[in-house]
Amino acid sequence: MNTGSSLKALASPPLISTSLRPKRKSFPNPKFSPKTIRCMLDSNINLNFGSNPNPPTHDFPVSYATVSLEAPLKTTTTSDKLHLLVSEFRSLTEPIDRVKRLLNYASTLTPLDDSARVPANRVTGCTTQVWLEIKMDEFGKIRFKADSDSEISKGFCSCLIWILDGAKPEEVMGVRSEDLSVMNVGVHGKAQSRVNTWHNVLLSMQKRTMALFVDADVAHRERDRPSHDLLFGYVNGSYMESSSSSKLPDYSISLLPLYYDFTI
Amino acid sequence: MEAVVVMKLPSFKSLAPNAISIASGHRSFSRVRRSSSLSVASSSATIATDSEPVSLGHSTRKDFRILHQEVNGSKLVYLDNAATSQKPAAVLDALQNYYEFYNSNVHRGIHYLSAKATDEFELARKKVARFINASDSREIVFTRNATEAINLVAYSWGLSNLKPGDEVILTVAEHHSCIVPWQIVSQKTGAVLKFVTLNDDEVPDIDMLREMISSKTKLVAVHHVSNVLASSLPIEEIVVWAHDVGAKVLVDACQSVPHMVVDVQKLNADFLVASSHKMCGPTGIGFLYGKSDLLLAMPPFLGGGEMISDVFLDHSTYAEPPSRFEAGTPAIGETIALGAAVDYLSGIGMTKIHEYEVELSKYLYEKLSSLPNVRIYGPRPSENVHRAALCSFNVEGLHPTDLATFLDQQHGVAIRSGHHCAQPLHRYLGVNASARASLYFYNTKEDVDSFIVALADTVSFFDSFK
Numbered sequence: 001m002n003t004g005s006s007l008k009a010l011a012s013p014p015l016i017s018t019s020l021r022p023k024r025k026s027f028p029n030p031k032f033s034p035k036t037i038r039c040m041l042d043s044n045i046n047l048n049f050g051s052n053p054n055p056p057t058h059d060f061p062v063s064y065a066t067v068s069l070e071a072p073l074k075t076t077t078t079s080d081k082l083h084l085l086v087s088e089f090r091s092l093t094e095p096i097d098r099v100k101r102l103l104n105y106a107s108t109l110t111p112l113d114d115s116a117r118v119p120a121n122r123v124t125g126c127t128t129q130v131w132l133e134i135k136m137d138e139f140g141k142i143r144f145k146a147d148s149d150s151e152i153s154k155g156f157c158s159c160l161i162w163i164l165d166g167a168k169p170e171e172v173m174g175v176r177s178e179d180l181s182v183m184n185v186g187v188h189g190k191a192q193s194r195v196n197t198w199h200n201v202l203l204s205m206q207k208r209t210m211a212l213f214v215d216a217d218v219a220h221r222e223r224d225r226p227s228h229d230l231l232f233g234y235v236n237g238s239y240m241e242s243s244s245s246s247k248l249p250d251y252s253i254s255l256l257p258l259y260y261d262f263t264i
Numbered sequence: 265m266e267a268v269v270v271m272k273l274p275s276f277k278s279l280a281p282n283a284i285s286i287a288s289g290h291r292s293f294s295r296v297r298r299s300s301s302l303s304v305a306s307s308s309a310t311i312a313t314d315s316e317p318v319s320l321g322h323s324t325r326k327d328f329r330i331l332h333q334e335v336n337g338s339k340l341v342y343l344d345n346a347a348t349s350q351k352p353a354a355v356l357d358a359l360q361n362y363y364e365f366y367n368s369n370v371h372r373g374i375h376y377l378s379a380k381a382t383d384e385f386e387l388a389r390k391k392v393a394r395f396i397n398a399s400d401s402r403e404i405v406f407t408r409n410a411t412e413a414i415n416l417v418a419y420s421w422g423l424s425n426l427k428p429g430d431e432v433i434l435t436v437a438e439h440h441s442c443i444v445p446w447q448i449v450s451q452k453t454g455a456v457l458k459f460v461t462l463n464d465d466e467v468p469d470i471d472m473l474r475e476m477i478s479s480k481t482k483l484v485a486v487h488h489v490s491n492v493l494a495s496s497l498p499i500e501e502i503v504v505w506a507h508d509v510g511a512k513v514l515v516d517a518c519q520s521v522p523h524m525v526v527d528v529q530k531l532n533a534d535f536l537v538a539s540s541h542k543m544c545g546p547t548g549i550g551f552l553y554g555k556s557d558l559l560l561a562m563p564p565f566l567g568g569g570e571m572i573s574d575v576f577l578d579h580s581t582y583a584e585p586p587s588r589f590e591a592g593t594p595a596i597g598e599t600i601a602l603g604a605a606v607d608y609l610s611g612i613g614m615t616k617i618h619e620y621e622v623e624l625s626k627y628l629y630e631k632l633s634s635l636p637n638v639r640i641y642g643p644r645p646s647e648n649v650h651r652a653a654l655c656s657f658n659v660e661g662l663h664p665t666d667l668a669t670f671l672d673q674q675h676g677v678a679i680r681s682g683h684h685c686a687q688p689l690h691r692y693l694g695v696n697a698s699a700r701a702s703l704y705f706y707n708t709k710e711d712v713d714s715f716i717v718a719l720a721d722t723v724s725f726f727d728s729f730k
Contacts, residue, residue, distance in 0.1 A: 095336055095673035103729045127665045127682040129696055149696065150663035151726065 078171040089183040102155025112147035320620040321708035327352035338676030346702035358604035362597040388603030411441040413537035413552035418445035428454030435468040467495040488520035493642035494651040524618040545605035549598040559585035566591040625653040654702035664699035675718035
């Protein structure tokens with residue numbers, strides 16, 4: 001890979017300082033620790049990898065600059081991560097820089113075992129092949145793994161997994177497709193395009209999270225334990241968490257966002 | 265993109281259209297010409313008067329203002345014509361003219377505007393009939409698109425003519441729209457679908473098709489030109505073989521009607537479908553050609569207004585074709601604009617278009633095949649084998665969607681990636697997807713050159729990440 005050492009070190013969303021890529025066997029803790037975040041907008045990103053005789057003339061927005069973002073005390077929430085990733089991609093005004101960034105992130109994604117590359121794990125609706133493996137750990141957190149035959153799609157998956165791996169089910173359900181539209185490559189602003197991998201992978205993550213959650217709850221009930229105290233409520237376009245245990249949750253598909261049916 | 269992009273003038277100075285600018289979310293085109301009268305704008309290609317010879321691509325580009333723009337900072341190179349074609353100014357004018365001056369429902373009112381709209385609508389039917397040499401314009405049924413046209417035949421003719429054990433012959437290279445309707449109908453009727461595979465030349469095996477035809481065969485539904493392989497089928501021969509056993513033939517002509525002379529009487533096919541938007545016309549309109557006797561015997565596909573003769577509370581009597589199959593208010597403006605597209609293409613001449621595209625096709629294949637690690641699907645061109653002006657291909661180690669994304673983002677080159685609505689064919693070829701560059705008569709060798717340079721750069725870019 002012709003990306004230089006500085007990018008190597010930054011090859012994980014969203015460029016949080018981390019020198020080692022943990023080798024994971026199966027659904028470990030999130031690889032990014034909630035420490036100070038150095039969001040480096042490196043001029044190396046402007047490397048002309050190809051032989052384009054007319055490379056983009058735009059300078060990188062923060063050319064030759066290293067920007068340090070002091071992260072909040074806790075940056076492990078889904079919304080914090082999403083915010084950071086959106087900020088990072090928003091700063092990449094040149095499409096080629098987004099592609100390069102995604103390819104870097106793709107390189108950090110642990111490949112899925114062949115046994116997980118099965119039709120049941122396929123994300124439908126993408127022009128590339130994407131496989132998504134999902135489990136709920138003993139703490140009720142959702143663990144994701146994904147892979148693709150496309151490097152750009154792999155980059156999308158890497159980012160989504162960084163945001164959502166280890167999240168609570170309601171956090172997974174709370175991410176909206178529109179939130180990701182700024183990170184598109186090639187389909188700017190077209191969050192609901194049927195070729196939009198962000199959109200399709202996210203929706204697949206949510207659909208299967210919902211299924212896992214329902215299964216877990218059914219198991220709870222079968223063991224005659226108190227009903228899960230988490231309730232999803234779809235209020236004003238956002239999922240709201242309720243601690244009320246007096247109401248039985250309605251896990252029907254209608255809880256999914258209204259845009260759900262358009263692409264899957 | 266947020267920034268306002270000022271269009272570059274095309275490099276062909278004598279043919280440059282008015283400079284136009286595009287702002288995000290709002291396209292402010294100043295119209296080249298706009299008819300101010302009630303008459304429908306006549307449409308024909310304007311041939312350049314320059315003394316130096318220019319190619320058909322160069323001479324017609326000025327009619328397509330959409331081509332003269334920058335995308336992602338590069339001059340647009342539009343090579344996704346097999347998915348949809350661009351529309352010349354004459355077609356846009358016809359659409360605008362209809363809505364601006366005589367928008368009205370057809371076949372209903374007795375007022376002036378309705379009569380005018382009906383005249384132009386029916387004139388479009390005559391134009392389409394002439395374009396494919398149908399003997400009678402009543403053999404042209406307007407549909408939403410070619411897919412609906414195939415579904416019409418499947419549901420109307422198929423459901424009432426197919427029985428358990430009957431066979432429908434298709435090829436593995438069919439577009440999904442010529443597979444799925446027959447799957448649905450076969451499930452309902454018990455008919456059996458039989459698929460012709462490819463031969464060593466990577467074209468549908470005609471010998472296999474011929475052997476497959478038997479007394480059980482009731483329909484052969486095949487493409488004329490493949491949207492992936494760029495090969496064409498000998499429809500005239502297939503029709504003879506099918507008719508010998510009393511079977512009907514449906515031709516998916518979506519990739520042939522826009523590019524060459526198609527004569528339905530010469531082909532002698534029973535049904536033929538095509539799509540407006542692939543032949544310089546608007547979306548939302550396509551057509552079915554069906555032999556009169558067949559259409560007359562077919563029950564309605566959709567029920568509603570226009571397709572009836574008399575409606576009673578317990579039953580209705582149906583109108584004659586083509587009205588019988590055109591329930592509800594049709595896409596009037598789009599149909600009229602399809603008529604304008606036919607005028608435009610006829611003004612150039614389909615023979616001229618085809619000859620030019622044959623030349624372009626050779627150039628594309630030659631250039632693309634000269635790149636390393638490129639696998640082009642379909643037959644190798646030769647003296648006897650003429651490919652359509654498209655190439656579906658893969659570059660070793662590079663996903664076609666990654667390739668297409670980079671070509672668009674970095675070079676402004678628009679190609680298609682995916683399975684091109686031909687998943688069974690891709691499966692047969694052993695791949696999940698391919699990239700496809702497809703040309704039309706307004707493309708030039710310079711477009712091909714730009715594509716090849718961009719592709720080489722794209723491959724180099726992704727190689728640098730390996």
